[in-house]
Amino acid sequence: MTLNASQEISLLRETKYETRRPTVPAMEEILYEPIPLLDHGFIRVIDYMGDDSAVVQAARVSYGKGTKQINEDKGLINYLLRHFHTTPFEMCEIKFHLKMPIFVARQWLRHRTASVNEYSARYSILDREFYVPEPDQLAIQSKTNRQGRAETLNPFQAHEVLQILKEDATKAYDHYQQFLNQDMDGQVIDPEKPGIARELARINLPVNYYTQMYWKINLHNWMHFLRLRADEHAQYEIRVYAQAMLDVFQRWVPFTYQAFCDYRLNSMNLSAKALQAIKLMLKGETVTAETVGMSPGEWREFQGVLAAS
Ligand SMILES: Cc1cc2nc3c(=O)[nH]c(=O)nc-3n(C[C@H](O)[C@H](O)[C@H](O)COP(=O)(O)OP(=O)(O)OC[C@H]3O[C@@H](n4cnc5c(N)ncnc54)[C@H](O)[C@@H]3O)c2cc1C
Numbered sequence: 001m002t003l004n005a006s007q008e009i010s011l012l013r014e015t016k017y018e019t020r021r022p023t024v025p026a027m028e029e030i031l032y033e034p035i036p037l038l039d040h041g042f043i044r045v046i047d048y049m050g051d052d053s054a055v056v057q058a059a060r061v062s063y064g065k066g067t068k069q070i071n072e073d074k075g076l077i078n079y080l081l082r083h084f085h086t087t088p089f090e091m092c093e094i095k096f097h098l099k100m101p102i103f104v105a106r107q108w109l110r111h112r113t114a115s116v117n118e119y120s121a122r123y124s125i126l127d128r129e130f131y132v133p134e135p136d137q138l139a140i141q142s143k144t145n146r147q148g149r150a151e152t153l154n155p156f157q158a159h160e161v162l163q164i165l166k167e168d169a170t171k172a173y174d175h176y177q178q179f180l181n182q183d184m185d186g187q188v189i190d191p192e193k194p195g196i197a198r199e200l201a202r203i204n205l206p207v208n209y210y211t212q213m214y215w216k217i218n219l220h221n222w223m224h225f226l227r228l229r230a231d232e233h234a235q236y237e238i239r240v241y242a243q244a245m246l247d248v249f250q251r252w253v254p255f256t257y258q259a260f261c262d263y264r265l266n267s268m269n270l271s272a273k274a275l276q277a278i279k280l281m282l283k284g285e286t287v288t289a290e291t292v293g294m295s296p297g298e299w300r301e302f303q304g305v306l307a308a309s
Contacts, residue, residue: 024051026251040129040210041099050092052255059088074255081259089220096215101131103207104238113221118213122199130169131208227264
């Protein structure tokens with residue numbers, strides 16, 4: 001974070017507005033403040049609209065705040081989420097400023113139901129900031145999950161990988177500057193040479209370089225995003241962002257957050273076969289994958305769920 005950026009954030013945080021709209025004190029506390037993630041990344045809340053009452057208000061199509069008793073509101077939110085009555089959650093919106101490695105952004109941007117504006121490396125020059133994993137995140141390929149990691153590398157191997165990562169990223173940035181013909185302070189490096197267009201100079205940069213975006217999403221779509229990306233199957237580097245967002249979620253709409261944890265994040269859908277297996281188990285029968293016609297993979301996942309609960 002540059003000095004200028006920190007000063008701008010301080011100034012924003014000092015400025016207060018009077019409003020008739022509901023605000024959430026716990027969100028006001030963190031508004032604009034970057035929450036650091038990975039080695040150079042962050043999330044920061046730029047704005048939000050609505051609160052738990054806005055969900056209730058929309059569900060009841062009420063004139064006022066929509067609030068009855070707190071317990072009734074909580075119960076209604078639980079009911080809505082449990083029964084996939086999702087439109088009331090679309091009434092709340094949240095806007096973030098995000099900074100993440102490009103490979104994380106590639107996964108992030110698969111979520112099509114948000115509004116995005118990304119930093120333009122055609123227009124501006126990217127900083128010399130690239131992601132280097134912590135040694136305990138350097139792991140070998142998992143044998144059971146093709147999209148996963150297994151044991152961490154030993155310190156010697158980890159050191160070697162980190163060295164290569166740093167060398168490659170540094171070299172790529174040196175060449176980027178050479179293409180631009182511009183140093184870190186914006187000074188021309190070689191007056192005899194032209195600078196290549198920024199949109200072309202950037203193309204040799206690896207995907208561990210950082211990018212930034214503004215990202216706005218409604219509460220319903222955000223829950224879908226968090227369900228997928230805070231899950232243990234999501235890649236670690238995007239998961240840390242989603243997990244930091246869970247803390248923001250809890251501050252903003254605590255009733256909805258609790259319902260989300262109960263009915264989405266920590267829940268699972270049972271297939272008809274899984275349900276049949278459970279019914280048989282409750283009767284005391286021995287059940288195998290064959291008994292209920294599950295594939296080995298399905299059976300493994302089912303066993304995993306039973307073991308976890
Ligand atoms: C663990 C994990 C592994 C993954 N692996 C891969 C991979 O190997 N390769 C890969 O390409 N992707 C992969 N993905 C990305 C994944 O396939 C989805 O693209 C991503 O999670 C976004 O999900 P979504 O489409 O539901 O979200 P959003 O784009 O936010 O959409 C939300 C919902 O809106 C609806 N919707 C939005 N657009 C459309 C549309 N055009 N048509 C119909 N319905 C629509 C759907 O109901 C959708 O679920 C992976 C994701 C995860 C979490």
